[in-house]
Amino acid sequence: xxxxxHLPWLELSIACPIIAAIVCWRVKNESLARNIALIACLLxxxxxxxxxxxxxxxxxxxxxDSNSVVFFLFGTEYFVIDELTAPLLFRVALLFGxxxxxxxxxxxxxxxxxxxxxxxxxxxxxxxxxxxxLLCLLLAFSxxxxxxxxxxxxxxxxxxxxxxxxxxxxMFVGITLLWLGHGQPLPTNLGAGLLxxxxxxxxxxxxxxxxxxxxxEKCTFGTAIxxxxxxxxxxxxxxxVLPVVxxxxxxxxxxxxxxxxxxxxxxALVQSEARRFFAYLFIxxxxxxxxxxxxxxxxxxxxxxxxxxxxxxxxxGLALTLRAVESRxxxxxxxxxxxxxxxxPHLGSLFLxxxxxxxxxxxGLAFVGMELLVEGTVEVYPLVGTIIVLATAINGVALxxxxxxxxxxxxxxxxxxxxxxxxxxxxxxxxxxxILAIGIWPGSAIHSRYHAAESLLxxxxxxxxxxxxxxxxxxxxxxxxxxxxxxNH
Amino acid sequence: xxxxxxxxxxxxxxxxxxxxxxxxLLLGYRPSERRLALSTQATxxxxxxxxxxxxxxxxxxxxxxxxxxxxxxVDLPVEHFHFTVKFLFDRLSIPxxxxxxxxxGVISAFANRYLHRDEGYTRFFLFFVxxxxxxxxxxxxxxxxxxxxxWELVGLSSALLVxxxxxxxxxxxxxxxxxxxxxxxxxxFLFAALVLHHLTGGGDxxxxxGSKPWPESACxxxxxxxxxxxxxxxxxxxxxxxxxxxxxxxxxxxxxPTPSSAIFYGALSVHLGAYLLLRVGPMLEQSPTLQWxxxxxxxxxxxxxxxxxxxxxxxxSALAFAxxxxxxxxxxxxxxxxxxxxxxxxxGHASMRSLQLLRAPSLLRxxxxxxxxxxxxxxxxxxxxxxxxxxxxxxxxxxFAMERGYLDTILDDWIATPFLRLFRWFDELERRVVTFLSIxxxxxxxxxxxxxxxxxxx
Numbered sequence: 001x002x003x004x005x006h007l008p009w010l011e012l013s014i015a016c017p018i019i020a021a022i023v024c025w026r027v028k029n030e031s032l033a034r035n036i037a038l039i040a041c042l043l044x045x046x047x048x049x050x051x052x053x054x055x056x057x058x059x060x061x062x063x064x065d066s067n068s069v070v071f072f073l074f075g076t077e078y079f080v081i082d083e084l085t086a087p088l089l090f091r092v093a094l095l096f097g098x099x100x101x102x103x104x105x106x107x108x109x110x111x112x113x114x115x116x117x118x119x120x121x122x123x124x125x126x127x128x129x130x131x132x133x134l135l136c137l138l139l140a141f142s143x144x145x146x147x148x149x150x151x152x153x154x155x156x157x158x159x160x161x162x163x164x165x166x167x168x169x170x171m172f173v174g175i176t177l178l179w180l181g182h183g184q185p186l187p188t189n190l191g192a193g194l195l196x197x198x199x200x201x202x203x204x205x206x207x208x209x210x211x212x213x214x215x216x217e218k219c220t221f222g223t224a225i226x227x228x229x230x231x232x233x234x235x236x237x238x239x240x241v242l243p244v245v246x247x248x249x250x251x252x253x254x255x256x257x258x259x260x261x262x263x264x265x266x267x268a269l270v271q272s273e274a275r276r277f278f279a280y281l282f283i284x285x286x287x288x289x290x291x292x293x294x295x296x297x298x299x300x301x302x303x304x305x306x307x308x309x310x311x312x313x314x315x316x317g318l319a320l321t322l323r324a325v326e327s328r329x330x331x332x333x334x335x336x337x338x339x340x341x342x343x344x345p346h347l348g349s350l351f352l353x354x355x356x357x358x359x360x361x362x363x364g365l366a367f368v369g370m371e372l373l374v375e376g377t378v379e380v381y382p383l384v385g386t387i388i389v390l391a392t393a394i395n396g397v398a399l400x401x402x403x404x405x406x407x408x409x410x411x412x413x414x415x416x417x418x419x420x421x422x423x424x425x426x427x428x429x430x431x432x433x434x435i436l437a438i439g440i441w442p443g444s445a446i447h448s449r450y451h452a453a454e455s456l457l458x459x460x461x462x463x464x465x466x467x468x469x470x471x472x473x474x475x476x477x478x479x480x481x482x483x484x485x486x487x488n489h
Numbered sequence: 490x491x492x493x494x495x496x497x498x499x500x501x502x503x504x505x506x507x508x509x510x511x512x513x514l515l516l517g518y519r520p521s522e523r524r525l526a527l528s529t530q531a532t533x534x535x536x537x538x539x540x541x542x543x544x545x546x547x548x549x550x551x552x553x554x555x556x557x558x559x560x561x562x563v564d565l566p567v568e569h570f571h572f573t574v575k576f577l578f579d580r581l582s583i584p585x586x587x588x589x590x591x592x593x594g595v596i597s598a599f600a601n602r603y604l605h606r607d608e609g610y611t612r613f614f615l616f617f618v619x620x621x622x623x624x625x626x627x628x629x630x631x632x633x634x635x636x637x638x639x640w641e642l643v644g645l646s647s648a649l650l651v652x653x654x655x656x657x658x659x660x661x662x663x664x665x666x667x668x669x670x671x672x673x674x675x676x677x678f679l680f681a682a683l684v685l686h687h688l689t690g691g692g693d694x695x696x697x698x699g700s701k702p703w704p705e706s707a708c709x710x711x712x713x714x715x716x717x718x719x720x721x722x723x724x725x726x727x728x729x730x731x732x733x734x735x736x737x738x739x740x741x742x743x744x745x746p747t748p749s750s751a752i753f754y755g756a757l758s759v760h761l762g763a764y765l766l767l768r769v770g771p772m773l774e775q776s777p778t779l780q781w782x783x784x785x786x787x788x789x790x791x792x793x794x795x796x797x798x799x800x801x802x803x804x805x806s807a808l809a810f811a812x813x814x815x816x817x818x819x820x821x822x823x824x825x826x827x828x829x830x831x832x833x834x835x836x837g838h839a840s841m842r843s844l845q846l847l848r849a850p851s852l853l854r855x856x857x858x859x860x861x862x863x864x865x866x867x868x869x870x871x872x873x874x875x876x877x878x879x880x881x882x883x884x885x886x887x888x889f890a891m892e893r894g895y896l897d898t899i900l901d902d903w904i905a906t907p908f909l910r911l912f913r914w915f916d917e918l919e920r921r922v923v924t925f926l927s928i929x930x931x932x933x934x935x936x937x938x939x940x941x942x943x944x945x946x947x
Contacts, residue, residue, distance in 0.1 A: 159927060210926070213919070214923060266908070267916060269912065271916070298567075339656060346517075356645070361645070368562070372570065375683060389679055389680050396668070397665070397669045400648065400668050404661045407655075408652060408656070443563055450565055
């Protein structure tokens with residue numbers, strides 16, 4: 001049976017940024033709006049922490065709000081927390097809060113706190129949504145904000161619009177076919193196939209990765225980070241693709257994801273701009289996560305979920321560092337040395353630390369996560385595991401190259417201090433301590449991820465999808481609204 | 490109980506110091522030079538005394554092996570996945586860890602004076618402490634995962650110390666080259682660890698080497714498996730110990746400050762590859778093919794280092810190749826199964842080479858003092874050979890040595906450049922696709938950022 005949280009944490013955590021966004025929209029003073037947004041983010045963070053803590057005390061796979069307003073209004077519960085999403089919600093709230101905190105006051109006019117708060121509410125709603133159709137609508141809605149920002153900045157949105165329209169179109173058609181198919185082989189398999197294509201586009205699997213690089217080039221860095229870092233594409237795979245696609249197809253997508261990881265790592269190595277470097281590094285790491293999820297074995301999925309958790313923090317930290325540097329010296333070219341370390345040692349150290357943590361260096365959760373992932377991959381394809389090792393090695397080289405280009409090689413002369421501000425220091429310290437704490441004591445995080453992986457695989461087993469594929473019978477189980485609740489312990 | 494405390498005290502102080510130093514710097518607290526030097530030396534002394542006590546205790550109780558099992562860091566029993574943190578103290582690890590601690594102590598004392606009031610003093614000691622932790626963990630690791638953890642820390646600190654003088658381009662470029670070689674070597678190590686996991690059901694070195702203590706241990710892997718794992722570990726060792734074809738990074742690594750050159754490339758880091766091969770020595774003996782490959786690699790590297798070392802014109806590079814020559818001889822010894830000889834060779838060579846490298850900055854002064862003490866040394870009159878002695882072979886050999894065996898050129902021209910060229914082409918292609926897909930302003934936004942873009946962003 002489903003557990004009940006002691007308070008309506010989920011709804012409160014989604015409502016808090018929405019209310020703050022409305023207030024900020026009405027407030028004309030940018031500084032005041034920023035402070036309100038910061039308070040709202042802190043409150044949301046505390047609420048997500050509270051819901052995670054409350055959820056852990058229940059010891060169930062999933063739980064929903066008690067005294068839910070949504071249930072009162074619609075007669076059904078749309079928001080559920082489970083073992084997969086509990087730490088992700090907390091991490092998303094943290095990342096949004098830190099991004100707003102690290103935004104310089106001089107950039108307040110370019111980085112809209114209203115849109116950021118709305119985006120936070122949408123992402124939190126996506127991650128806790130139990131209804132398939134609502135999830136699809138929220139995913140669609142989440143794409144509007146970065147698109148709108150690009151339009152507002154006068155940039156061309158064609159690539160983003162094309163990729164996202166295709167993604168949303170495929171998603172809605174796929175879901176519709178699965179619903180209307182009623183177990184008929186053609187529409188059901190076609191629907192599953194379309195969902196796979198849609199997920200690949202959203203997750204940035206080659207050749208659907210163009211929009212991520214484009215987004216980083218055209219949006220503000222903050223918006224781009226907050227749109228991609230929660231990895232809604234991977235979440236889409238977990239919720240909508242995993243229950244309906246046969247294992248052999250998943251394994252093929254895993255190979256494609258691994259190839260993307262290797263390709264993006266090599267592309268990160270040759271980039272001449274820091275934003276593009278980050279975009280490819282992100283694609284490479286998120287493709288590894290996706291590959292692990294698609295292996296559909298507990299060990300590979302556990303590794304992927306660990307890396308997912310870790311890279312949200314570490315790549316988020318890396319991006320915030322780059323953003324802080326960029327806000328001081330403009331777009332960062334990697335074709336020349338900038339020698340900024342002496343001016344901003346804090347940011348230099350954080351760049352290196354978060355970057356290394358994201359590629360699986362000792363000190364981060366991804367260190368063990370990467371081993372689990374390789375182990376899981378080797379179980380399925382013994383030789384393909386080398387791709388992960390190779391991609392990680394290349395990412396490491398690309399990372400140190402970027403570090404050397406930005407922070408060393410010459411002595412940067414500045415007439416005013418460009419060192420990290422107290423707020424940025426606070427952000428760097430918070431992130432580093434969190435990464436270090438999880439990395440040094442990874443046991444509980446890994447067990448929680450393992451349990452989540454097992455539960456998700458159980459849902460998959462219960463749907464009978466693999467039995468269907470083994471006996472060449474049609475797949476007859478579209479992603480159900482209740483799939484999140486079906487693995488109650 | 491005493492053994493457990495001693496074993497823990499070997500590893501815990503460097504770990505605590507690294508964590509403490511990292512967190513202090515992160516929180517904005519910059520310790521004074523005196524405090525840094527004192528804490529580093531106290532850590533080294535504490536760990537050294539603990540290691541020595543452990544050794545004496547083992548000698549007195551006639552115990553040849555002691556394992557400190559910290560527990561399972563990660564344990565997924567259903568999946569048979571364990572990440573065990575275990576430290577193994579035996580006839581191989583104890584001498585090596587004592588050597589490492591002693592040399593680290595000497596070099597930290599030297600660096601304290603050598604880098605006094607240098608702006609990178611704190612940075613040096615941070616990397617040095619990370620290295621200390623890495624080398625201690627690698628030396629006494631009882632599982633292959635624990636060893637990999639230490640191995641990675643050693644690699645990172647090495648690369649960052651090569652780039653220590655980070656306001657110049659050359660040290661930074663050389664640091665990146667060292668890091669690149671290390672990353673690929675580390676990749677081979679990681680893969681070897683995973684293959685081992687699959688074959689033995691865990692990464693425990695005892696599982697792999699049987700129950701007997703080193704060096705009598707017998708490998709449980711069969712010949713073909715030993716060959717696969719051994720080859721992967723050989724790549725890892727070759728990267729770390731600069732064996733052919735990875736030798737090019739060794740002289741470049743001398744860009745770092747003298748204390749780091751001494752500790753890394755004269756004493757400890759360069760021997761880590763050989764140490765790894767010694768640790769898995771019983772496995773190497775399972776496969777004669779593997780043994781011959783190791784001997785051949787060692788011999789080729791020895792010839793290479795001997796040839797190239799003769800034409801070096803600066804003292805640190807000459808010492809680097811002299812170091813490499815000895816390391817390759819050690820590798821040959823390991824290939825022949827002469828484990829004790831190799832261990833003694835490592836200890837002797839590391840100590841002597843550290844001394845030479847630490848004295849390198851005052852070489853001329855030493856030379857003059859020597860001359861003063863023993864009187865004027867008459868130079869030989871013949872300073873060059875007659876033209877007839879310059880045979881084509883001799884000229885080729887000279888060029889080969891001057892170009893350091895063309896190893897860097899081969900790696901650059903055959904691997905790095907085509908790889909980078911291919912992906913730069915892909916990058917260009919992607920930009921064109923984005924331009925093609927973009928409407929109107931597409932051409933403007935897909936190009937590399939112009940100065941005006943940068944101004945706008947700033």
